[in-house]
Structure formats: structure tokens, C-alpha cells
Amino acid sequence: MIKTAKARRNTRKLIVRGIVIGTMAVLATGCGKKERPKADLAASQVTTIGVNSYLWRATLDALSFMPLLQTDSNGGVIVTDWYANPKNPGERVKVTVSIVDQDLRADALRVAASRQVSQSGQWVDAPVQAATVQKLEDIILTKARDLRRAAIAG
Template sequence: MKSPLLATGIAGAALALSSCGGGNNVAPVAMAPADMTQIGVNAFLWQAAVDTLSFAPLLQANSSDGIVLTDWYSSPGAPNERIKVTAAILDAQLRADAIRVTAIKQVNQNGNWVEAPVTAATVQKLEDIILTRARDIRRTTIAPAG
């Protein structure tokens, strides 16, 4: 059974991503290299992780070590659940195994926050959204003439 909080967060992230790009969906002829690393980690994955996790308040967004950490987030539709998400960028290359997302979920039981399981599918969905966004950012970035 999908948690309303997680479903709302993922749906919000997907909705935000679906509105990116506007009207012209034609990719530029030249694409930027896949290893944009001027900030210490892959810049496309970094920006995509920040964009995707911006549905929650960010506690840390450190581009040199590649960590994006949210604070606890409760959806208005599920105030008795909250989630905290960490995205770690592990490589300078834009690759599927270069992003690792972890999530912690808690539910309020009698005034106490208690740990609750987060499904692997939820974490995988967040990773997929970040990867898709990173590829979209790369596709719209023209490689410098050289």
C-alpha cells in the first residue's frame, strides 16, 4: 500500500518535472558532455537532485561532497506521516549507479514519531526522477565550442 505522504511527494516532484522545458521539446544538436564536474560532482545529477527534492525544506545541499539532505516533510494530506530524504551523488559521470537515494519515514502514534518502512520502489522512483531530470538538463545544455 502506497503511503499518501510519499505518493504526494513523488507526484509533486513528477508534476514539477513535467512542467519543465516549456513548449519546444527539440533537443539541441550538440549535447553537453556527461561529466560536468566543475562543482566536485556531476553537475547534472546535482541540479536534478536539488530540483527533485525541493518539495521538502533542504537541510544540506553540499556540491563538493554531493549530498542533498532534506528536513522532515509532512504532506498536508497526511500530517501524521513524515519523510526525510538524502540523495548522494557518487560519481562524476552521469550514470544510473551514480545516484543513491535513501529515505526515512516516521508515523505519529499517540504523539510519538515511530519509524516506519519505506518501500524500495519509492526510493527507486525518486532515483529515476532524478536521473530523468539530469538527462533533460544535459540534453538542453549545449556543449561549448572547442
């Protein structure tokens, strides 16, 4: 019986030592922290396309009223065809949007616009106000942020 009691004490010591070492290992590796919420899957780089998916969808949504000429989700380029507002048929606009990063950041978006006006039946290039391009960038970025918030909340 003496050997059995001694063996039990040694077994208990080994078990306690193993639990202490295991707990210390878990704490040292950070696994004892709470898991990140599943909403983190909505991070800006979670995408099946080559660019930020929120910027991509927001751009398509913002330009949905214009006919599209080219879309390349891997390269991040969207080019519209000429669009004339029915209220102002003597003017038309063409937009090119480039998404240059996988992060949801303002500098990951590049918008360029061309404008033409009709003069004597011919389309003539005209300047685009910088505020017009800036406003379109703001619309796209706001939509992208809203999409991301909705993905996190949902």
C-alpha cells in the same frame, strides 16, 4: 637564367614536398577530421562542482518541495529535513541523496529515505517502500538526462 630556372624547379619541389608532408601529418594525427560539435561541452564531466552537475541540479529540482538541511556540492550530498505532506500530516519523510561519481550514470546516484508515522503524539520509525526510493531515483535520473539534452540542444 639556367641557374634561376633550376632554382625555381627546386623551390617548387620543396614547396610541393612540404605540402604533401604537412597534409600527411594532419591526416595521421586525426586533425583532418571534423571538429567535435560545441554541444559536446555538455558532457557529463563538465562541471565546476565536485560531482555531476546534471545529477546535482536534477536532485535539487526533484527535492525542491522539501526543506533542505544540508547540501555539499563537492561531496555530492543533499539531506532534507522531515517533510510532512499536508494531505497526510500523520506521516513524514526525510531523504538523503548521494552523488558518488562525475559521470551521468544510474549507479552514480544513491537515494535513502526515512519514514516516520505519528502514534499517540510520538513519531515512530516506519518502513519505506523500495518502490518509493526507486521512483525518486528515476525522477532524478530523468531530470538529469533532460537537463543534459537541453544543454546539448541549446
